Amino acid sequence: MNVPDNLLYTESHEWIKREGDKIRVGITDHAQSELTDVVYVELPKMDRQANAKEAIAVVESVKAASDIYAPVKGTVVEVNKALEADPGLINREPFGQGWIFVLKIDKPDDLKNLKDAATYKKQIG
Amino acid sequence: MTEAAQKKTPLYDEHVKRGAKMVPFAGWLMPVQYTSIVEEHQAVRKNVGMFDISHMGQLIIDGNEARDWLNTMLTNNIDKLEVGQGQYTFLLNERGGIIDDLIAYRIGDAKFLLVVNASCTDEDFAWLDRHRPSNIRLGDRSAHFGGVAIQGPRVSELFVNLPARNHIVDLELDEMPISMARTGYTGEDGVEVFFSKGDAVKFWNAVLEQGRDLGIKPCGLGARDTLRLEMCYPLNGSDLSPERNPIEAGLGFFVDLTKPNFIGRDVLLKTKENGPREKLVPFKMIDKGPPPRPHYSVFANGERIGEVTSGTSSPSLNWGVGMAYINAPYAKVGAKIDIEIRGQKFPATIEKKPLYKKS
Numbered sequence: 001m002n003v004p005d006n007l008l009y010t011e012s013h014e015w016i017k018r019e020g021d022k023i024r025v026g027i028t029d030h031a032q033s034e035l036t037d038v039v040y041v042e043l044p045k046m047d048r049q050a051n052a053k054e055a056i057a058v059v060e061s062v063k064a065a066s067d068i069y070a071p072v073k074g075t076v077v078e079v080n081k082a083l084e085a086d087p088g089l090i091n092r093e094p095f096g097q098g099w100i101f102v103l104k105i106d107k108p109d110d111l112k113n114l115k116d117a118a119t120y121k122k123q124i125g
Numbered sequence: 126m127t128e129a130a131q132k133k134t135p136l137y138d139e140h141v142k143r144g145a146k147m148v149p150f151a152g153w154l155m156p157v158q159y160t161s162i163v164e165e166h167q168a169v170r171k172n173v174g175m176f177d178i179s180h181m182g183q184l185i186i187d188g189n190e191a192r193d194w195l196n197t198m199l200t201n202n203i204d205k206l207e208v209g210q211g212q213y214t215f216l217l218n219e220r221g222g223i224i225d226d227l228i229a230y231r232i233g234d235a236k237f238l239l240v241v242n243a244s245c246t247d248e249d250f251a252w253l254d255r256h257r258p259s260n261i262r263l264g265d266r267s268a269h270f271g272g273v274a275i276q277g278p279r280v281s282e283l284f285v286n287l288p289a290r291n292h293i294v295d296l297e298l299d300e301m302p303i304s305m306a307r308t309g310y311t312g313e314d315g316v317e318v319f320f321s322k323g324d325a326v327k328f329w330n331a332v333l334e335q336g337r338d339l340g341i342k343p344c345g346l347g348a349r350d351t352l353r354l355e356m357c358y359p360l361n362g363s364d365l366s367p368e369r370n371p372i373e374a375g376l377g378f379f380v381d382l383t384k385p386n387f388i389g390r391d392v393l394l395k396t397k398e399n400g401p402r403e404k405l406v407p408f409k410m411i412d413k414g415p416p417p418r419p420h421y422s423v424f425a426n427g428e429r430i431g432e433v434t435s436g437t438s439s440p441s442l443n444w445g446v447g448m449a450y451i452n453a454p455y456a457k458v459g460a461k462i463d464i465e466i467r468g469q470k471f472p473a474t475i476e477k478k479p480l481y482k483k484s
Contacts, residue, residue, distance in 0.1 A: 034146070037163045039438040040415045042467070058467070060415055062162045062438050063347050 001124065002029040004095055008071075008111060009120035012053075015095060016071050016114055019102070022078075023111070025071060026099040027059060027090060030124045035061040038090045043079040044101050050074060052110065057100055059090060072110035074103030134179035135271045135325035143343055151244035153180040156345040165348035166440040169311050172340035173277030175332055176349055178317065179325065182246025183270050184239040184253065188261035191235045198256060198388060199229060200371060202381040206231040211291050211306060213379050215371050216241075216249055221392030222367035223374070225249050226359065228308060230293045238293070238304075240272075240317070242361045256388075271325035275332060276315030276352075279339045283332070287316060301328055310349065312356035312479060354435050355481035357407045357448060363419060364405060364434045364448055373401040373450070375478075403431060404456040407480050410445035410464070411472040417447040417464045424463040424470060425455050433464065439481060445473075446480045 003009075008016040013031035017024040032038065042058040050056045050070035057068035079101045083089055090098040105111070115123070131154040140147060145156035156177065158165060168174040186195060196203045201214035211230035215223055225245040230238040241249045250265050257263050281287060284305070288294045293306040301324040309315035320328050333341060350360070359365050359374055371380050372393055380393060410417065417436030422429050436447030447464075455462065458477050463470040 036158065036161045037440075039443075042415060058415070060438070062351060062416075062440060063157070065415070065418060 001033070002095070003117050003121050003124075005117045007095070008114040008116065009123075010069065010071050010114060011123065012069050014069060014071050016111070018111065021108070022102050022104050023071065023074070024099050024102050025068075026094055027068065028120070028124075029094045032091050032094045032098070035059065035063075035066060036091065037062045038087045041083040041087045041090065041100065043081070043083065044076045046076055046079060048076045050076065050103070052113075059087075059100075068100060070103060071114060072103070072105055073107070074105040076101055077104045078102035132180070134177055135322045136177045136179060136273075136329055139326055139329055140177065140343070145343070145345060148346070150346055151180060151242070153243055155180060156343070158345040158347045159343050162345070162347035162351060163440045165342055165344040166351050168340060168342035169277045169313055169344060169348065169352055170441055171278070172342075173275060173279045173283060173315075173336055174342045174344035174348065175329070175336070176274040176276070176344050176346075177272075177329075178274050179271040179322075180243035181272060182239075182241040182243060182249065182265065182267045183272075183319065184241060184246070184250060185264040185266055186237040186239065186253070186261060187233075187235065187264070189235050190258065191237055191261050192231075194258060194261055195229065195237060196384060197386055198253060200380040200387060200389070200393075201229070202384055203229065203231070203237075208232070208234060209288070209292050209294060211293055211308060215376070215379060216252065217370070217387075217389030217393075218367055219388060219392075220367075221370040221389035221396065223361065223365040223369055223371065224252060224367060226361050226365055226376075228306075230306065232293065232304075240319075244362060269322055270319055271322050271328075272317060272319045273329060273332070274309055274311075274315060274317045275336075276309045276311040276313050277341075278314055279336075280313075280315050282339055283336050283341075284316065299327070299331055303328070310358055311352040312358075312481070313352075348440075350435075351437055351440050354437055354446065354448070355439050355441055355479060357478040357480055359405070359448075360435060369405075369450070370396055370401075372396040373403055374405045401453055403450045404453050405434070405448055405450050406456045407448050407476045407478055408446065408462060408464075408473040409442075409476050409480060411461075411474060413444065414471050415466050416445040417466070417471075417473070422465040423449045423451050424465060425451075425461070430455050430462070436464075441481045446476075447473075
């Protein structure tokens with residue numbers, strides 16, 4: 001299972017890529033392979049403020065709806081509109097074109113609470 | 126129930142070997158999918174797929190009076206069955222509520238096989254046993270048998286001499302004695318095959334080998350659910366329950382009210398006479414949006430009129446579909462309803478059965 005070393009991770013299977021004072025967020029290869037067949041993505045509203053671990057998006061597979069959480073406190077500044085027409089991007093390119101939203105974060109220090117690749121790899125066994 | 130307490134079918138190791146994702150279902154550890162629900166669904170619609178149904182219960186009823194007695198326990202008319210024929214039917218409680226939906230096969234002059242839902246096997250057995258006259262034998266052979274459903278348009282290329290629709294035959298394949306029924310839960314041509322537990326692995330692998338050139342795929346419960354929902358076949362526990370009767374569920378076709386006596390008959394007669402308060406209806410979302418799911422509320426003109434019991438994104442239609450119990454006056458084909466999804470209402474239309482038709 002692909003777990004890129006340059007990303008951070010959450011217990012709930014989001015990946016986080018730091019881009020200055022922003023973070024780009026998606027779900028991991030492991031998560032998409034568990035869900036399979038993503039058929040719908042509910043994106044967060046632009047400018048929405050979210051606390052860490054607050055559910056702000058929904059990824060729906062054939063089988064079930066899964067909440068996607070803000071990894072840290074921040075404001076939604078970008079959402080991946082391409083997922084509305086092609087939700088399967090999450091299955092095909094979970095770490096690339098399948099990203100879900102970008103948060104402008106309040107405190108970069110918050111990122112210290114996230115997992116590195118090695119720790120996440122252990123979690124998913 | 127912990128994972129350790131879940132029962133395993135004789136095919137458990139085969140599922141794990143093939144990388145299936147195993148989940149608890151009705152007290153069993155069952156494959157929900159091997160590769161993808163959509164891929165497995167399409168295999169059944171286009172070629173052929175095989176499901177492990179070893180978790181389903183198999184009850185045997187035997188005795189000279191078995192036919193007359195079963196006719197008082199089940200809703201459909203057992204007298205219509207010739208030897209080797211099966212019918213879909215219901216086991217009801219005194220209130221007309223559905224204990225289980227099942228297929229009853231007449232496998233001998235006075236011998237019947239009931240194939241019942243895994244989650245209901247013990248309850249069905251206890252209910253039948255409680256009402257059983259002493260001269261009728263009732264047995265539960267579930268623990269000694271395995272079963273598979275092989276479904277899809279190319280199933281006739283896999284076996285020669287398939288039994289007629291809804292019929293069951295005993296035969297031998299590769300020295301394995303099996304019973305093969307021309308039945309299924311997918312809307313495609315197909316068979317359900319029952320065999321002794323010890324033959325399960327051999328049979329499973331022989332069919333996969335034999336079907337390789339036909340594009341056969343092992344399929345999980347995920348695809349089983351999307352396939353049956355496209356056909357509007359009910360799932361007990363979701364669309365059927367002890368609080369619902371077959372008339373409300375739109376399944377009166379499988380109830381013979383001309384029979385003089387069966388448990389639940391009085392209530393069904395009354396429901397039929399007065400009309401049910403709520404009806405189970407299939408629906409399709411109008412826009413491409415989030416798929417409906419069980420327990421979502423249904424609205425019409427701003428008023429809550431019911432609840433979704435089954436819902437998904439149909440792999441064949443690539444669109445949201447479902448079934449819901451709604452107040453009977455609203456249950457008209459073509460009528461518009463709203464499904465509430467995460468606080469927002471999405472329009473849908475009430476459809477005719479089935480939701481998916483082969484083009």
